[in-house]
Amino acid sequence: MLNQLEQLAQKALAELNAIADSKSLTGWHIQYLGKKGEITLMLRRVGELPREERPAFGKRANELKRELEAAHDRRAAEIKAQEMEKAFAENALDVTLPGRPVRRGHLHPSTQVLRRIYQIWAEMGFQVYRARDVETDEYNFQLLNIPPHHPAREMQDTFYTTTDGVLLRTHTSPGQIHAMHEYAPDPVRIILPGMCYRHEQITARSEIQFHQVEGLAIGRNIRMTDLKGTLTAFAQRLFGENKPTRFRASYFPFTEPSAEMDVQCIICGGKGCKTCKYTGWLEILGCGMVHPTVLRNGGYDPEIYTGFAFGMGPERITMLKHGIEDIRYFWGNDLRFLRQF
Secondary structure (H helix, E strand, O other): OHHHHHHHHHHHHHHHHHOOOHHHHHHHHHHHHOOOOHHHHHHHHHHHOOHHHHHHHHHHHHHHHHHHHHHHHHHHHHHHHHHHHHHHHHOOOOOOOOOOOOOOOOOOHHHHHHHHHHHHHHHOOOEEOOOOOEEEHHHHOHHHOOOOOOHHHHHOOOOEOOOOOEEEOOOOOHHHHHHHHHHOOOOEEEEEEEEEEOOOOOOOOOOOEEEEEEEEEEEOOOOHHHHHHHHHHHHHHHHOOOOOEEEEEEEEOOEEEEEEEEEEOOOOOOOOOOOOOOOOEEEEEEEEEEOHHHHHHHOOOOOOOEEEEEEEOHHHHHHHHHOOOOHHHHHOOOHHHHOOO
C-alpha cells in the first residue's frame, strides 16, 4: 500500500506541474487533497495494514501530503503571477491618467431653506427652541385651546401610539407651551423648527411627514401691527425686497385674531397661473395673536402679556420658490431631483 501511495503522489505532482490556470488548480486540489480526495482516502485505509506496518505508513503518508500541499501553494503563486501579468498585457493600465472625480454631496433642499429661515430669524433676534416629536394629547391639543371633541381636531389626522394619550405631534405648536412653561413670566422670542406627522393620503400636495417652523413672541404691548411688520420683513428678506405680500383673515384655535400670509406668485408675477390657481398669490404661512387661553395655559397673565405666533412649511416655501409641483420629490431620494439644488 505504501508503494501505491508513492505512485499516487508522483502522479499528482506530475499533473500539478502541468496545470496552467486557477480553475484547474482548484480541481486538482479537490481530486487529491480534498475531503474525498485520493490521497485522503488512501490515508483512511491505514487500518487495513498489519499493526507493525502502520507507523511507517502513517509517517510517510503525512510527509507526502505536506509535500503536495507545499507544491500546490507554490504552483498557485506562480499561476496567479502569470495570470496577473497576462491581464496587464491584455488590458493596459495607464497609471498616469488622472482619477475619476468624486462627486461631492450637498445639503438637502429642505435643509437649505431651513438654514436660510434660521439665519433670517436670528438676525431679527429670535432664538431656536427644540421640542420633542412625540407628544401628549394635552400638549398637542388641549393646552392649545383644542379640547376633546373640538371640531378643529378633524383638521389634523393624527398618528396615535399604543400608549393612551401619546401621539406624534401634528404641528410644532406644542413646543410653544413647553417654551412658555420654561420662560414664563419673562418675554419670549423664539422659532421652533421640527418634523410634523399627519395620517394623510400621500399626494402631490400632501405628505405624512413634513418640516414646520413655528414662531412665538410674547411680551408687554405686542400688537397685531408688530406681527404684520415682522412677517413682512421676513418675507422680503426671503423672497426679495420688492415682493408684495398680503394678509387674509383666517381661523386657528390657538390664535385670535388669526390670519394667513400670501406672497405674490413667483411663477407668474401676480398675473395668475396654474400654480397660484390663477389668483396671483401664494400662501406661505399662518399666523395670529396668541389666544388668551393659550397664554394662561403657558403661565402668562393675558391681562399683562400679549404675543403673536406663526407657522410655516419649508417644503412649501421651497416648492413656491422653485416651481416644484410635487412634494413627494423631497422624500423620494431621487438624485435627479436633489442634484438640481
